[in-house]
Amino acid sequence: MIDYKALLYDCTPLEVFRRDRKEGALSHAYALFGDDFDAMDWIMREMVKIAVCKEGGCGECAACRALEGGVHPDVKFYQGKLDVAGVEEIVEDSGKYSVEGGRKIYIISELDKTLPAAQNKLLKTVEEPPDGVMFIMGIIKPSAVTETLKSRCKKLYYTGVDQRRLEEALSAEYGESDNVARAAAYAGGNISRAVKFAADGEFAMEADNIISLLGSMAKSGGVAREEIRLKQDKDHVLRYLDVTEIVLDMIEKYKRGLTRGSGGISLIAKGFNHAALAQCEYLVNDCRKRMESNCAPSAVLDTLLFGILEVKYKCR
């Protein structure tokens, strides 16, 4: 297990949250923005400890132990899509007295998966919750959350982990290697992604292949060569889709000035504008759906590679 505490304990959202607590200025609603579900989950659980424990998250008192065991009666976690009925349950529950006599906290870890109608139902309670009630909500896709709901929360931004620290943590878990070093470089600060890379010895190599393909692919001959090279079974094509998505995301982040563009990303980024990247991302999602509905892996790979070739051609 990667040491999340070592990587995240002093991240900006937690520093802001600790300061708010110290100043007695905790807000009744926080929205945590970021792109790493597992890291955000850790941060939100730590926020709960800071808010509930009398020592601000000692990790040893009865409250902290109850939280770690997931059995604190006044803290409720909601993951995945929430519907209107689910929100009504939260609204009703928030009006009841706290069992331990302290704060009541509701953590909605993927608010962006909650339907707009349900978000609207939540609005009034988030705006003016009963005394002692706090909402902590994770948001990966900001556009999927209504502006009004976002505006009622104090916003915290999680922007990922420094590459050097990520490499240290990965090396402690997987040993030092070229694959680990590149996993840290390619992950763009995203811990879950870095772990996925580091745990799979061929991941970095596959990313290198895709980067070189995206850079050079100009004619259908390049596609044919790639199809010959790749194993076209289900597992390999699914991984190819994963890595392609990650590489596209790295290009996007580089273009928005969020990362340095290691491993050849800066070179191939010129060949893609934002519209082309969006079309490629759509293509990857479409291919994943095809895999789910049991299309032949070789046909899906064909759709992906020729699709990207077409997008690149139009992008010129």
Ligand SMILES: [Zn+2]
């Ligand atoms: Zn404690």
